[in-house]
Amino acid sequence: MAAPRQQDTTPPAVLACGEVRTCLLPTRQALDIRSAAALLALRADERVLLSERPNLYARSPDTLTGVDCPLPSANGARVRAVGTVAARAALTEGRVLQTSAYARMPATGPDQRRPWGHYLVRPGMVEPLGKLPHEAVAQGVLDGGRPGDLDVGLIADGLLTRLLRHPLLDHSPPLRSRPTRLRWVALPAEGDEGPSIERFTLAADELRTVRLRVPGGTPSADIAGLCDDLALHDWLLTTVVRLLDGISLGAPPARRRPVAAPQRPAVVTALRPAVDHLLHLWMPRARVAKELAPLWEALEESPGFTRQWRTLVQRIRDQLTLHAIASVHREVEPAS
Amino acid sequence: MLVFAASDKGGTGRSVTSANLAYQRALAGDHVAYVDFDFGSPTAAAVFDVPGAMRGTEDRGLHSYLEGEVAEPARIDVWRQTEHPLLRARPNQSGRLVLLPGDAGGGEFATGEDALERCIDLLLRLHSEFDLIMVDLSAGRSYAVDMVLAATAHPRMRSVPFRWLVFHRWTRQHVIAASGLVHKEHGIIAGGVARGHDEDALRAAIRFVRAAVPDPESPLWSHGSPAQAAWMQACDEALRRLAAEQRIGDSVVLGVVPLEPILQWREQLITEEDVLATQIANKETLEALEEIALRLTDDAYWGRP
Numbered sequence: 001m002a003a004p005r006q007q008d009t010t011p012p013a014v015l016a017c018g019e020v021r022t023c024l025l026p027t028r029q030a031l032d033i034r035s036a037a038a039l040l041a042l043r044a045d046e047r048v049l050l051s052e053r054p055n056l057y058a059r060s061p062d063t064l065t066g067v068d069c070p071l072p073s074a075n076g077a078r079v080r081a082v083g084t085v086a087a088r089a090a091l092t093e094g095r096v097l098q099t100s101a102y103a104r105m106p107a108t109g110p111d112q113r114r115p116w117g118h119y120l121v122r123p124g125m126v127e128p129l130g131k132l133p134h135e136a137v138a139q140g141v142l143d144g145g146r147p148g149d150l151d152v153g154l155i156a157d158g159l160l161t162r163l164l165r166h167p168l169l170d171h172s173p174p175l176r177s178r179p180t181r182l183r184w185v186a187l188p189a190e191g192d193e194g195p196s197i198e199r200f201t202l203a204a205d206e207l208r209t210v211r212l213r214v215p216g217g218t219p220s221a222d223i224a225g226l227c228d229d230l231a232l233h234d235w236l237l238t239t240v241v242r243l244l245d246g247i248s249l250g251a252p253p254a255r256r257r258p259v260a261a262p263q264r265p266a267v268v269t270a271l272r273p274a275v276d277h278l279l280h281l282w283m284p285r286a287r288v289a290k291e292l293a294p295l296w297e298a299l300e301e302s303p304g305f306t307r308q309w310r311t312l313v314q315r316i317r318d319q320l321t322l323h324a325i326a327s328v329h330r331e332v333e334p335a336s
Numbered sequence: 337m338l339v340f341a342a343s344d345k346g347g348t349g350r351s352v353t354s355a356n357l358a359y360q361r362a363l364a365g366d367h368v369a370y371v372d373f374d375f376g377s378p379t380a381a382a383v384f385d386v387p388g389a390m391r392g393t394e395d396r397g398l399h400s401y402l403e404g405e406v407a408e409p410a411r412i413d414v415w416r417q418t419e420h421p422l423l424r425a426r427p428n429q430s431g432r433l434v435l436l437p438g439d440a441g442g443g444e445f446a447t448g449e450d451a452l453e454r455c456i457d458l459l460l461r462l463h464s465e466f467d468l469i470m471v472d473l474s475a476g477r478s479y480a481v482d483m484v485l486a487a488t489a490h491p492r493m494r495s496v497p498f499r500w501l502v503f504h505r506w507t508r509q510h511v512i513a514a515s516g517l518v519h520k521e522h523g524i525i526a527g528g529v530a531r532g533h534d535e536d537a538l539r540a541a542i543r544f545v546r547a548a549v550p551d552p553e554s555p556l557w558s559h560g561s562p563a564q565a566a567w568m569q570a571c572d573e574a575l576r577r578l579a580a581e582q583r584i585g586d587s588v589v590l591g592v593v594p595l596e597p598i599l600q601w602r603e604q605l606i607t608e609e610d611v612l613a614t615q616i617a618n619k620e621t622l623e624a625l626e627e628i629a630l631r632l633t634d635d636a637y638w639g640r641p
Contacts, residue, residue, distance in 0.1 A: 026464045154407050161407075161457055165492070172495040173464050176367060205413070246365065246431075 010122050011106035015134040016186040016220040017141045018102030019153035020231040021160050023179035024239070026171045030094035030277065033058065039166050040089055042159075055283050059090040062221075064123050065101075065155050068113070071128065072145025073136040081105065083119045083126035085152055086221070087159050092232060093281050097163065100228050101155040104220040105132055124220060126150065138185040142209045153181060175273035177239045182231035184210040186223045195292050197299070200230075208234055214292070222289040229288050229296075233305055236281055240312045243274050247319075268323050271316050279316070282309050338459060338469045338498035339632055340484055342524065344513035346377075346475045349547035350503040352603040353593055353625070355383040358470045359605050360629035362414075362433035366467040370414075371436045371458075373480040374472050375399055378438030381412075383603045389417035390437060397439035401458065402451045409436050409458065422607050431467065447483055456487045463496050468632070477522055482531075485524065489532035499638065500524065500542040501590065506549040506575060515582035518542055540639050543590035545628060550595045554620070590637055591628035596621040 025031065031039060036058035037048045046061035064084040071079045087101040102124065109127030110118075119127070145151060189195060195218070198211040210230065214223060247270045284306065285296050299305050341354035351374060362368040372380040378397070381390045393410035401409035414433040415426035462469045473480040488498050502524075504514035518524050528538045550557065552568040560568075579585050598604065598617050606625060610617035631637040 024464065026460065157407055164457065164460065165453070167492075170495050171460050171463065171492065176465055176467055178465050179461075 010125065011108070011127075012216060013104035013125070013220065014107045014132065014188055015138055016102065016104040016214075016223050017138070017152060018100060018184055018220075018224050018227060019156050020098055020100045020182045020184075020224075020228055021153075021156045021179060022096065022098045022182070022231045022235040023160070024173050024175070024177045024277075025091065025095055025097045025169070026164065026173045027169050028172045028174060031091065031168070032094060035168055036091045036094055039163065039168055040091060042089070051287075054286050055281070056093045057090065057287065058094075060088050062086040062088045062123070063159065064120075065158075066116070066119070067103075067126060067150055069148060069150050070145075071105075071126075071132075071137045072140030072143070072149040072151075073133060074139035074143060075133070075136040077133050077136055079128050079130070079132065079137065081109070081126045081128045081132075081150060082113050084123055085126065085150075085155050086124035086224075087155050088224075089159055089163055090228060095277055096232060096235065096281060097160070098228055098232060099156045099159040099163065100224050100231075101152040101159070102220055102224040103150075103152060105134070105137070107132055107134065134187065138187055138211070141185050142183055142211065144183075153183065174277055175243065178206060178242070180206050180208065180231065180235045180238060182208040182210060182227060182234065184212065184223070184227045186212040186214045186218070186220075188216050189213040195295055197295055200299070212295070218291065219289075222292060226288050226292045226295060229284065229286070230299070233282065233284055233309075236278060237305065237308060237312070240274055240278060240309075240316075243270065244312065244315060246270060265323055267319055271319055274316055275320070279313055282306070282313075337467070337633060338463070338471060338488070338496060340471045340473055340481075340498065340500045341503065342473045342481060342500060342517065343475050343503040344517035345504075345510060348475075348503045348505050348510065349593065349599065350475070351379045351472050352383055352599055353503060353545060353547055353628075354470050354472050354501065355380055355603075356605055356625045357629045357632065358433065358468070360626055361468050361632070362431045363427055364629070365429055365431050367431040367465070369434050369436060369462045369466040369469045371462070371469060371471045372398060372438040373484070374474045375438055375478075375480060376474050379603060380435055380472060381437055383605060384412075384414045384433075384435055385418045385420035385423065385604070386412050386414060386435065388419060393437055394439060397437050398458075399439035402454055404450060404454065411436055420605070422609050423605065434466070436462075447479060452483060452486055452490075455483055456490055456492055459484075459487060460492065460496070477517065477524075477527065481524065482527060485528045485533065486531045489528065498541060499632065501545050501632075502542060502584075503545050503547050504584075506546050506572075508575065508578060511575060511579050511582055511584065514544060515579075515584050519583055543588055543638070544584050545590055546592045548595045548599070549592050551620070554594065554618075590631050591624055593624045593628070594618065594620050 033050055033056060037050055040048045040058050040060035042060045042063050049059040051057045064086055066084055068082045071081050085101050085103045087099065089099045091097055103126045104124060105126050105128060108131050109129055111130055195214045198213060201209050203209050210227060247267050285293050341350050343350040355370060358368045358370045370380060372378045381387055389412045396406045396410040398409050400406045412435040414435055415423060418424060471484060487493060502514050502518055504510040516523060525535060525538055529535050552565060552572060596618060606617045606622050611619050611622050
């Protein structure tokens with residue numbers, strides 16, 4: 001039985017948008033489930049969601065940030081909007097930290113700003129004053145707005161900064177890695193078509209943008225959940241690709257190497273953290289709502305997320321195997 | 337690893353030398369961030385040749401970040417955004433080289449707890465991303481020096497290793513000033529201890545770099561008269577004695593950068609091309625920079641077995 005829809009007065013959303021920040025948790029060891037709960041206890045009145053199947057996962061309750069500012073738009077239209085942006089943090093296998101901020105917007109809103117009570121009963125909704133040019137705003141969000149425009153990324157980043165100040169973190173991560181940002185918008189699908197990914201781009205070094213079509217009535221928390229999952233796996237791919245990029249096969253020019261010779265071969269030292277901390281994290285769709293799960297199929301088809309991941313994992317294992325063979329039996333020296 | 341570049345006076349070659357060290361480490365494959373905390377006169381953009389990339393970042397620099405006006409300071413990818421033709425061809429197997437610029441009209445400013453917290457946030461985030469973070473500090477016992485002394489003494493940064501490089505020229509006044517910056521009662525060590533640092537550990541993390549040192553053996557001076565040569569030798573020896581008395585003698589020197597004409601004319605990175613192809617820079621200068629860059633992380637030069 002479906003729960004009755006709360007607040008019948010809430011207008012249906014024609015646009016949802018959000019941004020996810022993904023980074024390695026800066027601790028030497030992964031956090032166990034109890035520490036994860038302590039880290040993510042953002043609110044005293046709500047519990048942290050903890051789950052151990054199919055992988056270790058903890059998610060904070062939503063926090064709300066009140067906003068009253070212009071919306072970014074691709075055509076220069078200035079639309080002021082008022083409401084609340086929801087934000088939450090999640091920790092996967094005690095190792096990868098994500099903060100995610102998102103909001104949904106109706107086609108029209110009241111012509112004047114209402115008292116806060118009006119907005120507080122619609123958590124995670126930002127209402128325009130007047131009509132919402134949703135296509136222009138969607139593109140504006142993906143392109144990044146002007147200073148002062150609504151920027152859900154800043155809210156996600158603020159939450160990340162708050163979490164990174166937690167005393168549980170020792171700030172000695174096992175490997176150097178780059179955080180990524182994934183910015184997304186979701187527009188209504190045509191007619192009764194299913195969900196689809198219109199575009200997935202690697203915009204700048206750390207920025208990814210995703211444009212989705214979803215059936216009307218899809219909860220924005222579910223869309224954010226899908227995008228968290230995309231961001232997590234995109235980050236894993238990016239991080240492992242960079243790790244493999246960084247190892248040099250074949251002897252480097254001698255004078256360019258730091259003098260202090262490591263005890264272990266450099267390749268083993270470089271790849272070991274991936275084996276210890278990253279390779280077991282791959283699990284697409286572990287927590288994606290059933291209605292949105294088909295979107296992953298498209299990504300598996302092209303560009304082929306899991307195919308690339310398997311190749312990377314195999315490459316790491318091959319390198320380590322090569323180094324495990326005693327040197328007397330080697331015909332060719334592996335890279336050192 | 338955090339490396340703080342300090343000097344007592346301006347004109348010591350601190351910014352240009354530390355930028356060259358950052359460049360050398362990136363060439364060797366490390367991911368390097370160069371943080372311009374020289375609030376009075378940010379020069380890093382000129383050294384890395386990224387003036388075009390600076391447009392639009394004037395109000396998103398480190399100064400604005402520390403004051404809480406922007407949530408994230410601007411970053412400039414040097415390989416991609418430099419206007420230096422040789423740097424644009426990013427060498428194979430090199431690491432990232434990212435500049436965090438200061439603001440155009442920064443200037444020193446009074447600090448509070450908030451700026452310190454933001455400074456720690458920034459350094460910790462960079463630490464999780466980069467192998468080496470080179471922080472260029474304003475000359476003298478500046479606000480920037482105090483801030484990073486407080487930041488590195490903070491419990492949140494307990495596991496982040498840091499080292500200090502103090503740059504000075506090879507003259508009487510500069511030797512005395514550099515020693516004063518570190519050892520005097522208002523110096524780095526005393527200031528660090530007042531903020532919770534262990535005195536011995538902090539002292540062991542400070543090394544000196546002598547910049548723009550004329551080498552009497554160099555061909556630059558070979559046309560001088562015997563009297564000039566003898567005078568230079570005598571000066572050099574006197575300076576060595578003075579440095580030893582001032583507790584900045586050879587045992588705490590990380591390296592010596594020879595006097596380099598092109599650095600006297602223009603703050604710039606010295607590339608292999610400048611030495612081999614166009615031969616406008618001296619081989620000794622490049623070698624000295626490469627050597628100091630390696631020694632930054634070589635424990636043998638930091639009093640550790």
